[in-house]
Amino acid sequence: MQRAWFAWLRLLRNPLAATGLAIVVALVAVAIFAPWIAPQDPFAQDLAQRLRPPSTAHWFGTDQVGRDLFSRVVHGSRITLFIVALVAVIVAPLGLAIGTIAGYAGGMVDTALMRLTDIFLAFPGLILALAFVAALGPGLVNAVIAIALTQWPGFARLARAETLVIRSSDYIAASRIQGASAARIVLRHVVPMCMPSVIVRTSLSMAGVILTAAGLGFLGLGAQPPSPEWGAMLSSGRRFLIDYWWMPTFPGLAIMSVSLAFNLLGDGLRDALDPRSE
Amino acid sequence: MEPILEVRDLHVRFATPRGEVHAVRGVGFGVGREKVGIVGESGSGKSMTGRAILRITPRGCRTSAARIALGAENLLAASERRMREIRGRRVSMILQDPRFSLNPVMRVGDQVAESYLVHHRASKREARERALDMFSQVRIREPRRVYDLYPHEVSGGMGQRIMIAMMLIPEPAILIADEPTSALDVTVRTQVLAILDDLVTRRGLGLLFISHDLNLVSTFCDRVLVMYAGRIVEECLAADLENARHPYTRGLLESMPRLDAPRERLPVLKRDPAWLE
Numbered sequence: 306m307q308r309a310w311f312a313w314l315r316l317l318r319n320p321l322a323a324t325g326l327a328i329v330v331a332l333v334a335v336a337i338f339a340p341w342i343a344p345q346d347p348f349a350q351d352l353a354q355r356l357r358p359p360s361t362a363h364w365f366g367t368d369q370v371g372r373d374l375f376s377r378v379v380h381g382s383r384i385t386l387f388i389v390a391l392v393a394v395i396v397a398p399l400g401l402a403i404g405t406i407a408g409y410a411g412g413m414v415d416t417a418l419m420r421l422t423d424i425f426l427a428f429p430g431l432i433l434a435l436a437f438v439a440a441l442g443p444g445l446v447n448a449v450i451a452i453a454l455t456q457w458p459g460f461a462r463l464a465r466a467e468t469l470v471i472r473s474s475d476y477i478a479a480s481r482i483q484g485a486s487a488a489r490i491v492l493r494h495v496v497p498m499c500m501p502s503v504i505v506r507t508s509l510s511m512a513g514v515i516l517t518a519a520g521l522g523f524l525g526l527g528a529q530p531p532s533p534e535w536g537a538m539l540s541s542g543r544r545f546l547i548d549y550w551w552m553p554t555f556p557g558l559a560i561m562s563v564s565l566a567f568n569l570l571g572d573g574l575r576d577a578l579d580p581r582s583e
Numbered sequence: 584m585e586p587i588l589e590v591r592d593l594h595v596r597f598a599t600p601r602g603e604v605h606a607v608r609g610v611g612f613g614v615g616r617e618k619v620g621i622v623g624e625s626g627s628g629k630s631m632t633g634r635a636i637l638r639i640t641p642r643g644c645r646t647s648a649a650r651i652a653l654g655a656e657n658l659l660a661a662s663e664r665r666m667r668e669i670r671g672r673r674v675s676m677i678l679q680d681p682r683f684s685l686n687p688v689m690r691v692g693d694q695v696a697e698s699y700l701v702h703h704r705a706s707k708r709e710a711r712e713r714a715l716d717m718f719s720q721v722r723i724r725e726p727r728r729v730y731d732l733y734p735h736e737v738s739g740g741m742g743q744r745i746m747i748a749m750m751l752i753p754e755p756a757i758l759i760a761d762e763p764t765s766a767l768d769v770t771v772r773t774q775v776l777a778i779l780d781d782l783v784t785r786r787g788l789g790l791l792f793i794s795h796d797l798n799l800v801s802t803f804c805d806r807v808l809v810m811y812a813g814r815i816v817e818e819c820l821a822a823d824l825e826n827a828r829h830p831y832t833r834g835l836l837e838s839m840p841r842l843d844a845p846r847e848r849l850p851v852l853k854r855d856p857a858w859l860e
Contacts, residue, residue, distance in 0.1 A: 365715070384842070386656065429695035481639050482678075483698045484671035497688050507843070 315577040318323055322573020336382040343376035344535050347533045356549050364375030366551035368542065374551065377533035380558050384534045385563060388518045389511050395453040400460020405495050407461070408468025409487060419465065422458035430455040430513065431520055438526040445534070448527040451522035452517050456510055463506050467499045501578040509571035517567050535560050586613030587789045588636070588674070588757045595631045595640065595813075606631045608813035608859075614757060614789040618798035619782075620790035620821065621793045622835075623810035629793045632810075633759045637674055638666050653757070672702045675755040678765040679768070681742025683735035685749075691742075692730030695749045702753045710738075717748040722780050724781070740771035744778060751782060758783065759791045776803055797824070797835055809835070812859055833859060 316322050335342060352373035359366045362516035365374035387543030407418040425433070430452075437451035471477060472495070480490055521534025530537055535556040584720045595607035607628040612619065635646045636658070651658040654674055661669065670761060678684040686694060696710035705713075711730070718726035721744040734742060743763060750758065763779065764772040782802065783790045794800050800807055801824040809817040809832045817829040825835060834852040 475678055475680065476686040478639065478682040479678055479749070480686075480697075482637060482670055482676045483701050483749070484667045484669070485697075485701050486667055489701065494686055494689075498686075 310453055312577045316573050319573045319576060321569045321579070325566040325569030325571075325573060328562060331568055332382055332386060332563055332566070335379055336386040338406060339380050339383055343372040343373075343379040345376045347372065347377040347380040348531055349373075356545070356552075357552055358549075364548070365555040368552055369545065372557055374538075377538060378535070378555050380531040381535045381538065381556065381559065382563075384445065384528055384532065385515060385518070385559075388445070388452070389514055389567075391513045392450045392453050392456060393511065395449075396456045396460055396510075399453075400457040401464045401496060401499060401503055403457070404461040404464025404466075405468045405491050405499060408465040409495060415465075418461070421451050422461045425455065426462075428455075429519055432488040434517055434521060435524070435526065438521060439504050443526045443529060445528045445532070448518060448521045452514055455517070456514065458535055459510065460503060463502055464499050468495050471495050471498050487569075495575055497527070505571055505575040505578060506572055507571075508567055511567040511571070515560060515564045515567070586615045587654060587704060588791070589650060589652045590632075590636065590648065591651075593632060593635055593651065594645075594647045595628065595635050596645045596647075598643055598645070606813055607635065610810070610813070610815055612808055612815065612818070614791055616787045616789055617806065618790040618792055618804040620804035620807045621791065621810055622795060622800050622807060623799055624795060627810040627814040629795075629810055630761050633676060633761050633791065633793055636759065637670055637676060639670070653661045668702070671698065671750070671755065673755055674757045674759065676752040676759040676761060677743075677750050677763045679762045681737075681739060681746045682734070684746055685742060687734050689733075690725075690731050691734060691737060691745045692732075695745065697751055698749045699752045713752060714748070717752045718745075720751075720782065721745070721748045722774075723748075725744040730831065735859070737765050738771075740768055740775055743767060743771075743775050747775070747779060747782070751786075754786070755788070757789045757791065759793070761793045761796070763792075763795070765794070772799075797839060803823075814859070816858060829858075830855065 316326065349372065351367070351549030353371065354363070354367050355369055355371040357363055363373050363375065363540045367373055368377075369500065403418055403422070407415045433455045434448070434451040437454055438447055441447040476517060477490060477494060480494060485493070518527055519536030519539065522534045523540040525537075525540065528537055530541065538556040539553050539560070542556065545552045590613070591611040593607055593610045594605070597604040597606060610628070610632055621632065623629050631640065633824050634640050635648075637652060638646070638658070641645055648659060653669065658666070658669070685691060689697075691798065692711070695714040696707070699705065699710045699713050700707075703710075715726045715730060718729060723729050723741065723744055724778045727739070729737065729745075734814075738747065743766075747763075760779065764775055767775060782788070792800065792804055804821045807817075807819055807821050807824055808815050809827070809829065811831045817827055817832045819827060824832075825836070831854075835852070837850050838852050840846075840849060
């Protein structure tokens with residue numbers, strides 16, 4: 306507990322990491338309280354109020370069918386958070402399992418699992434996600450599955466590299482001497498040791514996940530209109546950029562600040578969780 | 584004395600890119616309810632002998648033997664599953680440096696309890712009680728406080744006591760101690776050895792004590808095996824070590840500085856290729 310507390314203090318002492326954390330916390334808060342924060346229904350159209358610039362009535366202006374952009378961006382945070390959380394929940398355990406098994410078992414198992422990850426790594430993430438979405442059909446859940454499928458190999462590589470170091474350490478030998486089975490050693494000793502780097506990696510790759518999700522939305526393969534997904538909003542605002550700059554700008558800023566926040570938080574976590582920095 | 588552990592004609596070979604390394608060449612001995620010391624210089628195959636018995640040799644290593652038996656059971660024929668039951672429960676091993684042999688992110692008490700849980704169907708609470716009891720047996724004064732510490736928060740001597748507790752909690756019949764005190768300083772060493780001696784005698788264990796310290800082995804153990812280049816070159820009672828006959832043992836004894844017979848310059852050990860034959 307003490308260690309966790311010190312790591313926490315180290316994280317807060319780093320101004321950039323604290324900023325990142327603040328933005329992520331704000332994202333979560335906005336997502337939870339979206340209906341109370343948003344002044345209007347994100348789907349309510351008002352053709353009399355279409356394409357209005359930012360004002361006190363509409364902080365971020367309105368879009369081509371008169372929907373309040375601020376309300377839409379606020380509700381969009383729920384979708385972003387949903388994607389991020391779901392991808393993290395799928396990818397981290399999957400990559401950890403494959404990586405630790407490959408690293409600890411070695412030999413044929415290692416070769417087979419690592420060649421599989423190599424195949425996934427051989428494609429650019431967005432292209433692979435596009436292919437999966439094209440096969441599964443567009444939609445938010447399918448986008449999440451596609452993104453998860455492109456993200457796990459990095460985690461598997463990382464977990465395997467950590468495992469290779471851990472497996473040759475004396476305390477693994479000590480627990481083998483006690484008669485612990487391979488499963489027991491992996492679960493009780495290897496996985497906990499891999500956790501810090503997996504957490505950091507999760508946070509750092511979330512920026513990529515948000516961008517890929519927005520990219521899929523932009524290309525019309527992620528969340529479908531009229532859903533207030535930021536990428537989809539960016540895509541529909543793109544046509545109005547020259548005359549009505551606010552339409553793509555605010556969802557774009559939201560995407561940028563949230564992915565930046567996850568990157569800053571990830572960097573800060575890496576420094577804070579590194580035991581050598583004590 | 585009837586041996587609990589019997590080893591005959593043990594060979595350990597490593598396949599390396601530069602050819603085969605023959606680390607252990609036909610070693611044989613028995614361990615009963617006694618303290619047997621194995622001494623030898625680095626690379627003489629002491630540790631590999633210990634690891635080969637438990638079958639925890641590194642990858643790329645071939646072990647063969649005429650016989651490795653624990654009581655009536657032939658360990659050479661034991662399945663991997665059976666070996667897991669034997670490791671810890673029947674034969675256990677203390678490693679050299681507690682700083683590396685304890686998991687840095689687990690509470691030391693949980694590690695000892697874990698060692699009990701591997702071999703016994705018991706609740707976490709019972710394992711905890713057992714671990715605390717074991718802590719007092721290795722003379723840790725405040726077991727409850729120490730239980731919740733992490734390895735980097737305990738001293739070397741404390742760490743090695745925890746290691747002893749961890750390896751003795753499943754109540755093995757044979758304990759292999761691979762240089763258990765070489766990472767400790769001299770004053771702590773005596774304490775740890777006293778604890779080890781006490782537990783081994785009280786529980787009637789067989790102890791295989793691997794060390795490079797001739798003095799230590801001759802005072803601590805009952806019998807001594809001297810290894811050189813993967814062979815046992817001399818086997819004698821610890822008390823008779825002074826009268827060892829083999830030139831290698833003589834050389835080792837000669838090259839130790841002595842307070843009662845100071846010398847200008849210690850002789851350098853001379854090696855004879857004929858010893859390998």
